[in-house]
Amino acid sequence: MGSDAQVVVVGPEHLADRAVARIADLERRWSRFDERSEVSGLNRHAGAPVLVSAETLELVERARDAWRMTHGWFDPTVLGAVVRAGYDRSFDAIDAVTSRAASSALVADAAGIEIRAGTVRLPVGTGFDPGGIGKGLAADIVVDELRSDGAAGVCVNLGGDVRVDGESPSGDAWTVAVEHPDRPGTIARVGVRSGAVATSTTLRRRWSSGDELRHHLIDPTTGLPSWTTLTFATVVAGHAWRAEVLAKALVLRGAPARFDDVEAAGAAALTVDDDGRVAGSDRIGDFLAAPLPAILARAS
């Protein structure tokens, strides 16, 4: 998934080391770029039940939950389309590509994923892409485990998917800055005592294929990279996996931003469209240090 990880622990120092080790463990289980991972095993054996660890079982369960929660806008079975678009290796390794052979059907949907007795069976011809939800869920798992192990407070940030719980270093709420979509600086500060913040955009993880610019957000209705006019979304939710998929779904649904799924999930969000117009859901003001600007200055 090619992302940085940041861990802040209020408590014994060895817990920070434990967090780093656990993140690496989850990466080994879930990376689709590691042929030995459990997710790679699932994809190789699509159509057959595959015995997986409790962590991977939970990943697949949460992915199905996310598919339902977003009414299909988040779809973990877009792997074939992601690969077809050229994202077939860790992002750092992508250069200009001309074409890629897809490893699975265009897009299936998560309804066909079967979970039974510790096994997962993907529909024949499909592939599972843990992508963003894997980062979010990993942050959730590590925070929950460290809190159970005695940490007074924990913050885990995996590639921008942030989960916090318990005491912050200052004793106040955990403050998470929201990075500007396309230029240095931040656009907001979010205060959270317990919960998660995640961001999705079509402005990052772009690459070229011939003359065509592509990115990693696949529209499940077309199987192609999405080019909606909503380019950026940040969601505040109880858990990072939920914030991650809600943010992705907001961007995929396009402008004007529709916050119905976000609000149904008890979450809050802010969005930015192509023209820099900023919008927020009803509850987002509860978390912000200052009112949102109406228009965001964009990079020229």
Place this chain on the structure above:
Amino acid sequence: MATTPTRRKRPHPARRARAAAGAVSVGAMAVLTGGMAAAAHAAATPRASQSAGSTSTSTARTSGDRTPATRRATSGAAVAGSASTQPVTVTHAS
């Protein structure tokens, strides 16, 4: 589901679904090769150096016999607090 801009080539899958302690000291830093944990930065602050801090999460942690995995599956809203001028971390799209 509400309609979306153009380019739709087949029905959306949902139709089929129906369904005060000062700054944090850097306690450890590690670089892991590859993937999600390509660069992992860990910081730990001894508990003794912290103020009382938030207790807002204790309710969720004593909510019965549900496992952490079950808790993660249930909806739970984030608990808001006042943002300070010094962010602990940054959210960005990766």
